[in-house]
Amino acid sequence: MSEQTDVVVIGSGIGGLTAAALLQERGIQTVVFEKNAFPGGSCSSFCRNGYTFDAGASVFYGFSENDRSGTLNLHTKIFRKLGVEVATVPDPVQIHYHLPNGFNVAASYSRQGFLDSLAARFPHEKKGIEAFYRELEDVYEILSALPAGSLEDVVHLISVGGRFPQKTVMLALKTFRSMGKTARKYISDEELLHFIDIESYSWAVQDALSTPLVNAGICLADRHHGGINYPLGGAGSIPDALCRGLEKFGGSIRYRSGVDEILVENGVARGVKLSNGETVHAKAVISNATVWDTYNRLISDSRYRVDEDRFIRAPSWFQMYLGVDARVIPSGFHVHHILVDDWQTYSNLGGTIYFSAPTILAPSLAPPGKHIIHAFVTSETSEWDRYERGGEAYRQAKERYADSLIARTEKILPGLSNAVELRILATPQTHERYLNRYKGSYGALLKPGQNILQKPQNRTPVRNLFAAGDSTFPGQGVIAVTYSGVSCASLVARKLGMPIDYL
Numbered sequence: 001m002s003e004q005t006d007v008v009v010i011g012s013g014i015g016g017l018t019a020a021a022l023l024q025e026r027g028i029q030t031v032v033f034e035k036n037a038f039p040g041g042s043c044s045s046f047c048r049n050g051y052t053f054d055a056g057a058s059v060f061y062g063f064s065e066n067d068r069s070g071t072l073n074l075h076t077k078i079f080r081k082l083g084v085e086v087a088t089v090p091d092p093v094q095i096h097y098h099l100p101n102g103f104n105v106a107a108s109y110s111r112q113g114f115l116d117s118l119a120a121r122f123p124h125e126k127k128g129i130e131a132f133y134r135e136l137e138d139v140y141e142i143l144s145a146l147p148a149g150s151l152e153d154v155v156h157l158i159s160v161g162g163r164f165p166q167k168t169v170m171l172a173l174k175t176f177r178s179m180g181k182t183a184r185k186y187i188s189d190e191e192l193l194h195f196i197d198i199e200s201y202s203w204a205v206q207d208a209l210s211t212p213l214v215n216a217g218i219c220l221a222d223r224h225h226g227g228i229n230y231p232l233g234g235a236g237s238i239p240d241a242l243c244r245g246l247e248k249f250g251g252s253i254r255y256r257s258g259v260d261e262i263l264v265e266n267g268v269a270r271g272v273k274l275s276n277g278e279t280v281h282a283k284a285v286i287s288n289a290t291v292w293d294t295y296n297r298l299i300s301d302s303r304y305r306v307d308e309d310r311f312i313r314a315p316s317w318f319q320m321y322l323g324v325d326a327r328v329i330p331s332g333f334h335v336h337h338i339l340v341d342d343w344q345t346y347s348n349l350g351g352t353i354y355f356s357a358p359t360i361l362a363p364s365l366a367p368p369g370k371h372i373i374h375a376f377v378t379s380e381t382s383e384w385d386r387y388e389r390g391g392e393a394y395r396q397a398k399e400r401y402a403d404s405l406i407a408r409t410e411k412i413l414p415g416l417s418n419a420v421e422l423r424i425l426a427t428p429q430t431h432e433r434y435l436n437r438y439k440g441s442y443g444a445l446l447k448p449g450q451n452i453l454q455k456p457q458n459r460t461p462v463r464n465l466f467a468a469g470d471s472t473f474p475g476q477g478v479i480a481v482t483y484s485g486v487s488c489a490s491l492v493a494r495k496l497g498m499p500i501d502y503l
């Protein structure tokens with residue numbers, strides 16, 4: 001069987017779905033193929049025993065109602081354009097950090113409150129703290145004034161450069177700077193520099209020296225402007241809304257439809273072959289898979305191969321999804337936490353615990369009297385591949401590891417091990433299997449010193465093949481892949497002669 005459409009999107013992660021919904025809204029016939037029975041990839045929900053868990057992401061930017069034009073509030077702008085709604089609730093603290101030597105600080109919505117609490121611990125660095133976070137604010141102010149579009153779209157670049165010449169030049173210069181080097185201009189206290197590292201590691205899984213200042217300017221400034229908001233229906237309500245938008249304008253998403261191959265003839269993408277043998281031809285194909293999966297698994301022509309060491313491959317995760325007795329969580333407890341026991345090992349596999357309890361804000365995601373906890377640490381498939389999937393040894397190893405993580409988490413939630421009523425454990429193998437992500441990786445990271453603009457953009461070496469998602473600029477995170485979806489849609493739409501309005 002063979003079909004024809006304008007655009008095929010491989011994968012319904014937030015990058016792919018955003019591109020698909022915007023193209024379809026513009027009248028470009030778009031079909032999304034998703035191997036799973038649900039949309040959203042790393043930003044989805046799953047239900048078990050009355051609990052609705054966030055599979056991955058649960059700290060969300062981009063939902064502010066503040067109407068300043070620019071790249072921020074992308075979810076709000078996209079959902080408005082699509083005429084769909086996602087109910088959210090403000091999350092007053094982005095992350096509450098629990099760090100060595102009793103260093104404890106909450107990155108609250110109030111910027112001044114956050115800076116004051118840092119200055120209280122490091123009074124000798126008060127000026128440095130103000131100056132460093134001011135730099136992030138400067139980046140944010142530039143970015144929030146520029147409309148979102150593709151850096152490969154010459155018309156967009158000329159239009160932005162013409163309307164905002166000074167800001168464009170300033171932003172271009174800032175792309176050469178790292179967050180860590182910028183911090184060292186103002187700050188010398190070792191413990192505070194460790195804190196700056198964990199501020200970047202919390203979302204970039206890299207230390208501050210390896211993290212571009214521009215990315216930090218979004219994540220660490222917008223939390224005090226647009227703020228962090230949690231969707232009342234859980235993470236999955238974001239992809240659900242994008243699917244509603246796609247379908248409302250006549251597009252479709254086909255579940256349990258894995259793509260086995262991107263059909264390339266003479267350097268031009270012609271469509272895809274599904275795992276059921278069906279072929280679908282299209283004027284453009286968008287891959288939402290990782291850079292390694294797109295070039296090394298979906299394209300058979302070895303000339304397009306991407307070596308693993310072209311980027312740093314971020315690790316994967318060991319994840320625990322817990323249903324717990326609500327009494328274990330004290331009132332006033334924040335939703336998101338990061339625990340570091342030792343600065344020497346925080347970036348080792350398993351060194352930092354990420355923790356979220358979204359039912360503090362959205363109680364309906366758990367049965368009455370219960371809470372959800374999602375806690376995870378970095379891990380690699382190589383730590384687990386000696387076990388046979390489904391075997392008793394594998395199960396026991398997961399249980400033992402989960403016991404040790406729960407014991408470490410008791411530092412912030414005493415009594416947690418006795419409060420757990422349901423636990424679902426996932427290794428990097430699980431992540432790889434569910435999401436078709438090479439080694440279950442969190443994604444491709446830039447090498448230290450590489451300019452943010454060296455990240456793959458939406459265009460690929462294969463004509464008519466485009467990419468959206470966390471392997472592309474600007475990188476990992478739901479709001480980042482949303483940006484990549486917007487820029488990909490605007491590039492493809494212009495190529496098809498139907499440019500879309502900038503957001």
Ligand SMILES: Cc1cc2nc3c(=O)[nH]c(=O)nc-3n(C[C@H](O)[C@H](O)[C@H](O)COP(=O)(O)OP(=O)(O)OC[C@H]3O[C@@H](n4cnc5c(N)ncnc54)[C@H](O)[C@@H]3O)c2cc1C
Binds near residue numbers: 039258476
């Ligand atoms: C544990 C964890 C916690 C996180 N926490 C946060 C957070 O709090 N805040 C935040 O902003 N970000 C967070 N992130 C990161 C964020 O979730 C991701 O960067 C983002 O969701 C990735 O989106 P994507 O579009 O690249 O695609 P993915 O989420 O990778 O989705 C790709 C989709 O494509 C499908 N697919 C792949 N190959 C094929 C194929 N051949 N055929 C058909 N379908 C295919 C997959 O099944 C999947 O549905 C977290 C990630 C993880 C793993």
